[in-house]
Amino acid sequence: MTVFTTLPIERDAKTTEVTMRMLASIVLASATILSVAPATAQRHDPRFPFCIxxxxxxxxSTIDCRFTSMDQCRMTASGLRARCFANPFWRGSRGSRRR
Structure with missing residues (x-):
């Protein structure tokens, strides 16, 4: 009966290969995670009717909702790469909420 055993040199080579593959996977995963830009929350302040x-x-881009009129927003946007729009989350005045 013959028993096959792995030579110490072959075992070390396999261990080294597995270690290198794991290291390569970790480096690739880290690079992927770090290359993704962090997402920033865009908040629309419901107290103001217009945003830039x-x-x-x-x-x-950044959104800033603190304008009480479209003209006020347009004056701020003048000369900038910007646009004004109605705030989709504006709650309106307290009086307009009554039915």
Whole structure:
């Protein structure tokens, strides 16, 4: 009866290969996680009826909802890469909520 055993050299080579594969996987996963830009919450303040969206480089933008009139927003947006729009989450005045 012959018993096959793995030579110490072959075992070390397999251990090294597994270790290197795990290390490569960890590095790849870390690079993927770090390369993703963090998402920022865009909050529409429901107390104001108009918002401005300022466009930044790339695809990012910021939204600021603190304008009481469209004219006020447009004056702020003048000369900027920005647009004004009605706040979709505006609650309206307290009087308009009554039926």
């Amino acid at each position: 969206e300022r466009l930044r480089s790339g695809r990012s």
